[in-house]
Amino acid sequence: MDDFNCKKGFYDIxxxxxxIKRVKTNLISSLxxxxxxxxxxxxIYFILSLMLKCVYFQFATKINSINPFFSQENILMFxxxxxxxxxxxxxxxxxxxxxxxxxxxxxxxxxxxxxxxDTNFFRYYYSLLTIPVIFQADIKLLNSxxxxxMSLFKIKxxxxxxxxxxxFVWFKNLKRKGIEKVNFSLRAISFILxxxxxxxxxxxxxxxxxxxxxxxxxxxxxxxFGVLYSHFDNAKIYIxxxxxxxxxxxxxxxxxxxxxxxxxxxxxxxxxxxxxxKGKNLIVVQAEALQGFMVGTKISGEEITPNLNSxxxxxxxxxxxxxxxxxxxxxxxxxxxxxxxxxxxEGAAYIRYPQNTYYSLAKMLKGQGYKTYALHAFTAQFWxxxxxxxxxxxxxxxxxxxxxxxxxxxxxxxxxxxxxxFRQSFDKIDTSTPFYxxxxxxxxxxxxxxxxxxxxxxxxxxxxxxxxxxxxINYEDKCLGEFINQLKKRGLFENSLLVIYGDHSGIxxxxxxxxxxxxxxxxxxxxxxKLQKVPCIMHYPxxxxxxxxxxxxxxxxxxxxxxxxxxxxxxxxxxxxxxxxEYGYVIxxxxxxxxxxxxxxxxLCEIYDSKSGKTLNIKNYEKELKxxxxxxxxxxxxxxxxxxxxx
Numbered sequence: 001m002d003d004f005n006c007k008k009g010f011y012d013i014x015x016x017x018x019x020i021k022r023v024k025t026n027l028i029s030s031l032x033x034x035x036x037x038x039x040x041x042x043x044i045y046f047i048l049s050l051m052l053k054c055v056y057f058q059f060a061t062k063i064n065s066i067n068p069f070f071s072q073e074n075i076l077m078f079x080x081x082x083x084x085x086x087x088x089x090x091x092x093x094x095x096x097x098x099x100x101x102x103x104x105x106x107x108x109x110x111x112x113x114x115x116x117x118d119t120n121f122f123r124y125y126y127s128l129l130t131i132p133v134i135f136q137a138d139i140k141l142l143n144s145x146x147x148x149x150m151s152l153f154k155i156k157x158x159x160x161x162x163x164x165x166x167x168f169v170w171f172k173n174l175k176r177k178g179i180e181k182v183n184f185s186l187r188a189i190s191f192i193l194x195x196x197x198x199x200x201x202x203x204x205x206x207x208x209x210x211x212x213x214x215x216x217x218x219x220x221x222x223x224x225f226g227v228l229y230s231h232f233d234n235a236k237i238y239i240x241x242x243x244x245x246x247x248x249x250x251x252x253x254x255x256x257x258x259x260x261x262x263x264x265x266x267x268x269x270x271x272x273x274x275x276x277x278k279g280k281n282l283i284v285v286q287a288e289a290l291q292g293f294m295v296g297t298k299i300s301g302e303e304i305t306p307n308l309n310s311x312x313x314x315x316x317x318x319x320x321x322x323x324x325x326x327x328x329x330x331x332x333x334x335x336x337x338x339x340x341x342x343x344x345x346e347g348a349a350y351i352r353y354p355q356n357t358y359y360s361l362a363k364m365l366k367g368q369g370y371k372t373y374a375l376h377a378f379t380a381q382f383w384x385x386x387x388x389x390x391x392x393x394x395x396x397x398x399x400x401x402x403x404x405x406x407x408x409x410x411x412x413x414x415x416x417x418x419x420x421x422f423r424q425s426f427d428k429i430d431t432s433t434p435f436y437x438x439x440x441x442x443x444x445x446x447x448x449x450x451x452x453x454x455x456x457x458x459x460x461x462x463x464x465x466x467x468x469x470x471x472x473i474n475y476e477d478k479c480l481g482e483f484i485n486q487l488k489k490r491g492l493f494e495n496s497l498l499v500i501y502g503d504h505s506g507i508x509x510x511x512x513x514x515x516x517x518x519x520x521x522x523x524x525x526x527x528x529x530k531l532q533k534v535p536c537i538m539h540y541p542x543x544x545x546x547x548x549x550x551x552x553x554x555x556x557x558x559x560x561x562x563x564x565x566x567x568x569x570x571x572x573x574x575x576x577x578x579x580x581x582e583y584g585y586v587i588x589x590x591x592x593x594x595x596x597x598x599x600x601x602x603x604l605c606e607i608y609d610s611k612s613g614k615t616l617n618i619k620n621y622e623k624e625l626k627x628x629x630x631x632x633x634x635x636x637x638x639x640x641x642x643x644x645x646x647x
Contacts, residue, residue, distance in 0.1 A: 038174060042101065045167070046108055047085050050228075053115050053160050054081045057227045060157070061122045062510050064223055073224070076205050081226035083202040088228075090194035093187050098179050105171045109164060111228070116160035118227055120153055123508050124446070125327055127590075128218050128230055131238040132347030133327050213602045214622075214629055215591025216345075220603045234346075249641040257643050260634055261572055273579045275567030277540040281496035282365065282436040282566065283487070286333060287476055288444045290502030292319065292533035293519060294473045300457040304474050307481030308500070308537065313546045315498075315539040318578060321553045323534045325504045326589040331383040333503035333555060334440065338362065338392050340559040340573035342635040343589050349639060354387040357645040359572040361559050363393035365436045368568055371395055375425050376440040377403050377416040394438070398428050410443030410450050410472065418443040418479040426486060443479065444472040446506060451475060466514050469506045494541045497565055501558065502534030526599050526608040529592070540565060552584035552596050552610075572644065574631050585628060593628055600625055 055078065058064040064074060088107065096103045114129070121129050209224050216237075222230035295305050295312070303309055325332035328348030335349045336342065338361045344352055362372040372395045380386040380399040389397045400416065403424050409417035418441045429437055443450075448468035456474045461467030480500065487493040507515050509528065516523045519531075536558065557575035564577045578584070585595040591602035598616060600607045607616045637643055 038177075039101070039179075042170060042174060043089060043104070045170075046089065046104055047082070049163055049167075050085055050108070050111055051078070051081050053112060054226050054228060056159055057115050057119055058223070060119055060154070060510075062512075063122070063219060073209075076209055077224060077226055080202060080205045080209075080224070080229060083198040083205065084226060084228045084232070086194055086198035087202070090191045090198065093194070094191035097187070098181050101171055101174055101179055105167065108167060112160045112164065114231070115227055116157060119157060119160075123510055125329060126219075126509060127327055128222055128227065128234075130218065130234045130327070130346045132344075132352060136347050136351040210605065213591060213605055214625055215602055215632055217590050217602050219590060220605075223603065238346075247641065249637075249643045249646055253637060253641060254643055254646045257634060257637060258647070260630075265571055271564055271577065271580045274564055276542075277497040277565045278567040279434065280541060280566070281431070281434055281492060282370070282499070282562065283439075283492070283496045284337070284437070284499045285439045285441065285480065285483070285501075286330075286337065286503050287480070287500060288330065288441045288503060289446060289469070289506035290444065290473060290476060290534060291506050291531070292321075292502070292535045293515075293531055294470070295319075295535045299461070299470060300459045302457065304470055305477040307477045307484065308535065310481075311484060311500070311537055311539065312548075314544055315537045315546050316543070316549055316579075317546060318536040318538070318549045318551070318553060319533070320550055320584070321501070321534060321536045321555070321557075322532055322586045322588070322594060323502065323504045324554045324556060324586065324588055328383070330440070330503050331385070331388075332589075334438075335388075336555040337501070337558055338438070340556050340570065340575040341638060342556065342574070342587070342632055344639055345589075345636050348383065350384045350388045353639055353642070354384055354391055356391060356639065356642045357647075358392060359570070359644060360392040361562070361570075362395075362436060362438075364563070364568055364570060365434075365566075366393055366395070368566075369434060371430055371433055371435040373398060373429055373435065373437045374440070375421075375428070375437060376442070377421045378442060398425065402428060409475065410448075411445035415442050415445070418476060419482060422479060422483040422486065426490065431490070431492065440503075441476065441479070444476040444506070448472040448506075461514075461518070464514065465511055466507060466518060473506070493539075496541070497562065498539045499537070499558070499562065501536040501555070504534070505532055524613060525601055525604060525606070526613045529594065529599060529601065530610075538562075538565070549578060551578055551581060552586055552594055553578050554586035554588075556586075557581075572647075574635055587628060587631055589632075591629060591632065593625055 058074070058077065059069075064077075068074070089104070092100055092103050092107065118128050121127070121133075127133075205225070213220050218230055218234060221233050225233075295308055297304050323333060324336050324342065326343040326348075327346065328335065328343055328350055331348050331350040332343040339358050341349075341358075343349055362374075366372055372393060374385070374389045374392075374394040374396070375398040376385065377400050380397060380401065385399070386397060403416055403421065405416055407417040407420040408414055409419070421441065421443075422439070425437075425439065429435060448465065448471070451468045451471035452463065454471045454475060456471045458467040458470050461470065484493065484498075487496070487498070512523055512528060515531070516527075521527050521531075534555075536553075538561075554575070556573075557578050560570050560573040560575050560577045561579055563570035563573070564579055576584075583596060585593060587593055588602075593600040593602075595610065597610055598607055598621065599610050600618070600621065605618065607618045607621055608614065609616055
């Protein structure tokens with residue numbers, strides 16, 4: 001029996017060896033199969049072409065503008081892209097069998113279109129596409145900004161698509177020759193080997209890369225690890241947030257926010273300018289794409305903004321105020337101004353959170369007996385304004401349905417001109433009682449092509465994006481000048497607090513060189529961020545001698561400043577009263593912080609002296625930065641959990 005068992009065991013060993021040999025033989029035969037050899041080249045091409053497209057994105061968008069091509073940071077990013085792609089193809093190898101090439105071809109098309117879309121979206125919004133942004137991109141919204149976005153498309157961007165016809169022919173040829181099935185064991189072995197190697201490689205890159213932003217930043221992730229991984233990271237966060245049971249505020253959350261505002265609103269000494277515009281009308285103009293560097297600037301010997309320059313001489317002028325928009329662009333500027341909260345962390349608050357409860361400027365003034373109007377000569381549904389204005393407490397939204405389309409200028413050449421918009425608006429407001437009117441202009445919207453033939457001498461900039469932008473702002477200034485004249489004729493100028501501010505940038509970063517040349521500034525990240533200011537002018541009745549307010553600020557600070565001037569309480573405003581603040585700072589949505597003394601760029605994790613531009617030691621400022629950035633956390637809690645509904 002023992003001999004038999006030994007004999008049996010011997011035969012079992014032989015059988016096991018035979019199995020191993022068969023696996024090896026199958027593996028080798030698969031590897032040397034001619035069809036599969038050609039297939040391997042197809043897979044290799046997929047990796048190389050997508051790597052090229054990912055690298056092109058980094059430099060086409062200037063998200064990596066500060067580093068040489070072969071810098072250590074970029075080399076690590078190249079490897080990150082490679083390992084990300086290998087993880088993707090290993091998954092295809094495992095999941096698909098005979099349809100693996102079809103899946104790979106579809107993935108190639110999908111990723112190419114995604115990266116190309118990222119490029120153009122980034123140029124316009126300076127952020128990547130995210131899942132919330134994609135979900136909010138309804139047809140009406142896209143149709144309304146398609147001219148702006150398409151104007152940013154460059155012929156060289158066809159690099160994302162140029163190879164697809166060739167790849168399609170290659171793919172069809174391989175299919176015609178026949179796609180052989182591969183046994184599951186080989187696919188599983190391939191998946192495990194590629195995945196493990198890729199995971200270890202990516203982990204090594206991750207470990208070598210500094211992840212030290214104080215606030216999560218998608219652009220930072222894309223710069224460090226590539227655009228593909230940034231989408232994976234965003235998807236991971238999105239799924240985590242939506243599966244989380246932490247959406248509804250707990251009493252602890254509510255108490256935390258209440259305590260924050262209670263401490264912020266502790267009694268202060270008597271305030272300067274308090275109540276100087278009490279009981280007066282509030283007239284606000286949010287001017288499309290009006291940037292600070294246009295104000296007071298001349299070209300060809302002529303002032304670009306003569307009317308605003310004149311108004312500044314008899315107003316409070318905040319010349320160091322930064323816009324704080326994110327993916328919601330103009331709608332974000334409206335949101336920040338009217339709520340003194342930050343934009344949504346992803347997507348637009350106007351689209352994602354229109355049903356929330358807000359302590360808004362309109363609601364506060366309605367509590368003082370004011371009529372409140374929002375005016376914008378475009379469709380009511382654009383940026384979901386119709387719904388959001390209701391939540392913000394406006395009595396009436398005067399949109400394109402209320403205007404006669406009798407004059408066109410600017411955006412897409414079929415938008416009601418700001419000149420006509422202002423002229424018609426006066427008859428739509430009841431001025432017999434105190435009112436708050438919130439005007440949102442339109443004509444100077446990117447891409448400014450309408451103004452190419454507009455009569456204003458821009459010299460050698462004629463026909464350029466910057467030249468057309470300057471013309472658009474000159475036209476906007478002319479419209480604002482006529483608007484101010486009408487206020488004076490109707491007796492409203494000296495019976496109102498007038499506020500005019502810009503909403504966001506007009507010149508995208510990838511066009512920075514021409515702007516820097518025009519302004520005579522050498523490009524640096526610190527200098528570029530300092531150009532992201534918008535003018536803010538406040539005129540109250542009786543003010544004759546203007547005053548320049550140099551304090552560093554953002555849109556979020558305008559509501560509490562207005563509350564002080566008009567003498568009403570704004571207990572849940574995250575911003576500061578700029579007329580009674582000793583130290584100024586602004587927080588951008590991406591986690592960057594600009595103060596009177598320094599500039600912290602979260603994407604770069606670098607800090608600079610605001611005057612000299614010299615790099616500072618970030619360790620010396622971390623404690624202060626974390627305290628300042630707490631406001632972002634508070635704002636996100638309020639918006640995402642609708643905490644004010646529990647107050």
